[in-house]
Amino acid sequence: MLSIIEQIKQGKLWDFHGGIHPAENKLLSSKQPIKAAGIPSELVLPLKQHIGSRGDIIVNIGDHVLKGQPLTQGDIAMCVPIHAPSSGTITAIEQRTTAHPSGLTDLSIVISTDNQDTWCRGTQYPDYQDRDPAELIEAIRLAGIAGLGGAGFPTARKLQGGLGNVDILIINAAECEPYITADDRLMQDYADEVIEGIRILRHIIAPKLTIIGIEDNKPDAIKALEACVSEDDNILIRVIPTKYPSGSSKQLVKILTGREVPSQARSTSIGVIMQNVGTAFAIKRAIVDGEPLIERVVTLTGEAFKERGNVFALLGTPIAYLLEKFGYQADKKYPRVIIGGSLMGFTLPHANVPITKITNCILTPKRKELPLHTYEMACIRCSACADACPSSLLPQQLQWYAKDKNYEKCEEYNLSDCIECGACAYVCPSEIPLVQYYRQAKAEIWERKQDEMSAERARQRFEAKQQRMERDKAERENRFAKAATDRRQQMATTGGDDAVAAAIARVKAKQAAATDTAPAAVKPAVAAAIAKAKARQAASTSEANAVPDNSEMAALRKQRKLQAREQKAAKHAELMQQQTGTEQPAEQVTDKKDAVAAAVARAKARKAAQQQQATSAVEPTAEVNTDVASDPKKAAVAAAVARAKARKAAQQAPSTPAAEATDEVNANVESDPKKAAVAAAVARAKARKAAQQVPSTPAAEATDEVNANVESDPKKAAVAAAVARAKARKAAQQEQATAAAEPTPEVNTDVASDPKKAAVAAAVARAKARKAAQQEQATAATEPTDEVNANVASDPKKAAVAAAVARAKARKAAQQEQATAVAEPTDEVNANVESDSKKAAVAAAVARAKARKAAQQINKVQPNIEEE
CATH class of the missing domain: 1.10.1060 (Fumarate Reductase Iron-sulfur Protein; Chain B, domain 2)
Structure with missing residues (x-):
């Protein structure tokens, strides 16, 4: 059986799976020889124009560079440098758009050319046959040569991988892509240099067989190559059928050798290495002439170009420069500039893209030529x-x-x-x-x-x-x-102790010394303070363990109870006298009582006048218990309590108006101002709670007689007084509505002796008159108001509820009186009051001052209420 090499020499070809036969369209650009594209005013050189890593920049902005001068450097095989395509000055190092389908940017070196094209040639190896392959491979790498067929794989790296591993060298001259004729024209015009580059590759790799694979649609190129190849070169020119994509590396290997490159592997793994025709040409220029890769052949084709053909374009030449120079006329509806052929190429986002090492064609088709x-x-x-x-x-x-x-x-x-x-x-x-x-x-x-x-x-x-x-x-x-x-060994050898242990011992000695001297340093004042604190702590401990002695408090509580019983009996008798109309003995009324009573009467009269102007409601003024006059402080407290109750009731019941009762204050609280304040505060709290519990359902409460049981508690007495005041106001309103004559009860002849007493008597008379008028006006009401169940007094809460209900009814009656526009009766004021107006004013001012003082005491005493 013949070997693969023998079969190849006999002219055997293989085929690959698939493939197509598109329209070639190569005659548009293959008729004219290659010519120079010229030197543009600006060159843009992306740092990465190959597969692998980019090099390090070795120039700066403002440097003047020569043609062929390296701009980057790298020490690895997958990094190839770039060189200045022409002489000029570096104006920028920045991001510029590269030849990529997505229009990505890359760091680029921008050179402003000087049109001098001054050379800086590298090392030349005209005697390459006498050079070591490794030296030639390094020269190829420094020249920046990468695969010019389109992949851009570093040539030096590929040659290193093929040393000693390959027996067949294939030169790819198929150029199967439609429209592209760069390799075709290169072989026609520079066949001798292409063959010389193939000889250099053969010297480096030393293969058993070298094959040039070329499609049968390039007869002129085939003739040119055959004319340059001698029998000593051992180079086979193998013509293959035109089929796309026969120019691909794996497919060409299959066609020429019958071997298949494994998946995710390279051709070197099966003993085959492949290089492009353009790469062989660049290798000849680098080794023999010392020229790095600074230009390549680019096909300019498409009906939009006025001048079509192939040109030597400097790397970094903007495509816009080539379009302008060779007469590009864009399609009116669909202007397109494609890099590559019609099958593997891609459309550029704009024309300001530079030529790179892998750019082999610029296609500008019109809409009818290449449909979208x-x-x-x-x-x-x-x-x-x-x-x-x-x-x-x-x-x-x-x-x-x-x-x-x-x-x-x-x-x-x-x-x-x-x-x-x-x-x-x-x-x-x-x-x-x-x-x-x-x-x-x-x-x-x-x-x-x-x-x-x-x-x-x-x-x-x-x-x-x-x-x-x-x-x-x-x-x-x-x-x-x-x-x-x-350290321990050294201390043991020298007979000393461990330094750390010695330091610890010294610290402990200092602490012990400080502890010994601490008691002596204590000052006498500090010692005395400590002793006092200890004694105080011992005393508090003994007090905490001792049994409290409450005998004194028990005796005081018993004494207060006896006084309360005596006062209840006296007040009950006085209350009965007031209800039956019995005159009060004049000798029991003192000057202080008279002054307080007069002040209270004036204050109530003034308040009634103000309420009559604002709401046309009558503020009744009831009788003031003369017993409160025994002490001015008690009287002030009682007056303040009455006013506070009136304001509180008005705020809590806005939708159910009730008249504020201010007639009598229980005299039981007179024994002590503190008790009076406590009683008043408790009464207000219970009244407020009762008003909240029964806001809209006023119950009928009798208000004629109060059970004597309320006298056992000052709270109950205050509730009974409030009920009595409400009854008096209601009677006055009824009497006013019926336009009845205002009754004026007899005034005690004893009050005539003093203007103050006369004023009090007059106020009481007016209050009773209003109450009679209100009772007569509300005769149609079914709400009973005759008697108050004595059981109410047994519970302070019930008493407070009764008082709140009574006030509500009184306020309602006052509103009815306003609606009927009943005039408020005004009684005659006893002329005795006028006998001395200065005394009355002084008495009123004194009463107001005492009331304010009592209110302040109430606020101070309230937190310390003690219930009996």
């Missing part, structure tokens, strides 16, 4: 894409997974083997841009892998840091332990 894709339609599962795929993939499934972002499935279906030839999209009847989906999925997969690699590096660095810290900690502990051991 219409709208993407649904896949009809025709399997035409799978039949055309040269890599034997399943484009339909890959498109689904890529669209669904299921990148694990994409890798499972070998998306990385896709060469992005566009054959699947070319034959798709639904016009699905399959290659775009694949490119996006590849970019996403690559980015995820980079993130995983970064995370793995970070994890390794973190673990290394943790190990280093633990190692340092262990070394430090060992160092300290060794130092302590050495």
